[in-house]
Amino acid sequence: MAGKAECVVEREDQTVIRSPSTVGVVPSVVRLHRYVPLPPPSTGPVTRLGILRRDGRRCAYCGASGETVDHVVPRSRGGSHSWENCVACCLRCNRRKADRLLAELGWTLPFVPGPPGRRVRSGWIGQERDPAWEPWLAPVA
Known part of the structure; x- marks a missing residue:
């Protein structure tokens, strides 16, 4: 991850991601070495x-x-x-x-x-919450 983050937990299914120069396992949980500010949430278009x-x-x-x-x-x-x-x-x-x-x-x-609201939008991703995320999500939920 080019020194910007480290893998804390790998996905159980060991999904592999490939690029022209590298191959790696898709992580389930990563830890950033530096805080990256997020842009203000957008509600997106009305659909x-x-x-x-x-x-x-x-x-x-x-x-x-x-x-x-x-x-x-x-x-x-x-x-x-x-x-x-x-x-x-x-x-x-x-x-x-x-x-x-x-x-x-x-x-x-x-x-x-x-x-x-943010909680409603977060459910729109179409992905179930991975149980491996719980130790990091529970304190803020």
Whole structure:
């Protein structure tokens, strides 16, 4: 690792990584020799999948399984396509709401929509937590 880090725990499956000049085992845990500051977290673009994951794939209006995305303030009425204006919604509620405001239907939201938090985003990686990481993650969790 070019003197910048050292392997603390190797992966159990001994996965190998290759480059034109070297071959090595993929580490599970590394220790950096120097602190590397991270850039501020970014929520990234607003996507259907991101909204569904943020809301736990539950309809914001009735709590059923949410498979569509609804704009709380419809775009036809000046609403934006943003984390603050989009929620997961079931098809039935989405069709019923159409391009109306919540007040027109007498509906309310049980939460204020916003960008996904760091814990939600960390689950988006698509990888289960390796048990080898626990001694280092448990103190900060």
